[in-house]
Amino acid sequence: MSKNQSLPFTVSKTENFFERLGDYVGDVFYDILPEQGYELRDEQIYMAFQLEQAFKNKRAIFAEAGVGTGKTFVYLIYAICYARYMGRPAIISCADETLIEQLVKKGGDIEKLEKALGINVDVRLAKSREQYVCVRKLDALIDNTDDEDIMKVYDAIPEFVFDSKSKVKTFERYGDRKEYPWVSDETWEKIAWDPLQQCPTCEWRHRSGQTLNREYYRHASDIIICSHDFYMEHIWTKESRKREGQLPLLPEASSVIFDEGHLLEFAAQKGLTYRYNLDTITKVLTGYIGQDVREESLLLVEDILMDNDILFDKLADTAHVVEGSNRQEITLTKEILEDIKKLDAKVNQLLEELVFDSELFTIDDYYIKIIEEFLEFFSNGLSTISRDDEGIYWLEEIQDTISLVIMPRLVEDVLKKEVFTQKIPFVFSSATLSHQGDFSYIAKSLGIENVDSFSVASPFDYERQMQIFGSVNRDDKWDKMISSIIENNGGSLLLFSSREEMDEFRRFIHNRDIPFTILFEGDQEISEMVRRFQVDETAVLCSYHLWEGLDVPGKSLTQVIISSLPFPPNDPVFKAKRKHAKDPEKEVDLPYMLLRLRQGIGRLIRTSEDSGIVHIWMSEDEEQKYLQEVKAVLPVEIKF
Secondary structure (H helix, E strand, C coil): CHHHCCCCCCCCCCCCHHHHHHHHHHHHHHHHHHHCCCCCCHHHHHHHHHHHHHHHHCCEEEEEECCCCCHHHHHHHHHHHHHHHHCCCEEEEECCHHHCHHHHCCCCHHHHHHHHHCCCCCEEECCCHHHEECHHHHHHHHHHCCCHHHHHHHHHCCHHHHCCCCCCCCCCCCCEHHHCCCCCHHHHHHHECCCCCCHHHCCCCCCCHHHHHHHHHCCCCCEEEEEHHHHHHHHHHHHHHHHCCCCCCCCCCCCEEEECHHHHHHHHHHHCCEEEEHHHHHHHHHHHHCCCCCHHHHHHHHHHHHHHHHHHHHHHHHCECCCCCCCEECCCCHHHHHHHHHHHHHHHHHHHHHHHHHCCCCCCHHHHHHHHHHHHHHHHHHHHHHCCCCEEEEEEEECCEEEEEEEECCCHHHHHHHCCCCCCCEEEEECCCCECCECHHHHHHCCCCCEEEEEECCCCCHHHHEEEEEEECCCCHHHHHHHHHHHCCCCEEEECCCHHHHHHHHHHHCCCCCCCCEEECCCCCHHHHHHHHHHCCCCEEEECCCCCCCCCCCCCCCEEEECCCCCCCCCHHHHHHHHCCCCHHHHHHHHHHHHHHHHHHCCCCCCCCCCEEEEEEECHHHHHHHHHHHHHHCCCCEEC
């Protein structure tokens, strides 16, 4: 078989692929890796046997494996070999867009595996649209800005992009957020793709960074790495893209691995979200009446635009900001719900009128498709928000532009139908998938009916390697945290529950003389910031996102300071979860906090040689209420 030629082992016509794969995996863990200096781990051998069954039977499996079990090597070997056998790439979906670089970084697990096994892995990154510069926005901004960071990005754009007469036949890839590490997150939003952009009608669409990068990753032979959000966007848009004559965001996969799989439910909710922007609605419908349409359609569009403006004004009047979240809570009054139902009826009426307009043959078919798709999307969201208890909704404000966001409360039915009916292996990998050994909660929330599962503990000697100290909040909390950083000679990760909390600490240390580099999430591209933290053993990294996925072994990270117990924000998403729980504290708040706390503590010890300290800060009330639950999930005893 030609597709077997690139396998790292041979399979004759009379041999079974999975038997030969099992032999090879045994050789890797018992002989090849130990010869390369890797220790033989029983946890890896056990996990390898479990995954072999999941790949063989094309089933879903929950692989709960503690830090240091080497789970990444196990799933990579199976994913690569199976991809080559099937002739289709494996997809590895990671927790966060900003962390997908971790697998492919210099010295990361893929590079280590390549060296140990003597193979070359064709791995490519599939990043979401927000991770690419939007040339349209950049070009419109460049003559009206004196921001040097933006001008530097403009200068870095290849010449062929702006030269439409260029005869270059092969365009080089460009535009990835990672290529402009000097740009802060706040500045990046001004020049990156956003949901307001009308890509199908953009003059730069064939030369845009995201188009060229998409064309590149689509041809990966071994592995495509994306974020959970991007994978769910792929699932959600797959059929509509096909209807529009476009390729789905991701190609057909041989298998899918969800790294930090416990976070997939929220990514699924987010991926299935309806997002309506006041400017986009106006732009799309104004463009429609600019076509040769009948008077009935014209009057109906004018009605919809007016009603929509009124609706957004009413929603904005009820909105208020929630700390720790960019979601503004809104109240759906009886009057607003009536307005939504009337608007939905008019949108559906316009969809019917569209049929008559299209029969006049005065409007381009492709344009008709875009309008129809948009109106159906608009109607679906409005009907979701109208149906009691089906939707979670809020307002978001980005660059003075307001969006109404509607998210389905439950996603298991969609996931069951669109994802888990595929007869391919699905692997959920994380140190935290079960609650006291029970996987039923995550299985139900994801709509998975038949699933295998196993748990293996971390092999690390935490009693020897780690100390945990607890502190109760006082007025001198920030001073004490600074003292801990200085006593440790830097080398610290500070984890905050929200951006607001991190910014409060930033303001506190603004005029203080701290003899180390202090890095704050958002000031630079995240993988560059992590790299700087890793190479400077005295640097301090402050973050509100990096509770998961950060892998910095050695002396660069010998202290983790958790600034407060990471309870979920009181925003619309978590309010909806609490509303539908019998005991919100026990079913929503506490499990979320304990899981995030376990993940945060897990950043400290990454190898058997690592050692260090964890400081956990909490309020007096939290100490009294939750100390026993906190103690139960800690790897060592906490000392106050």
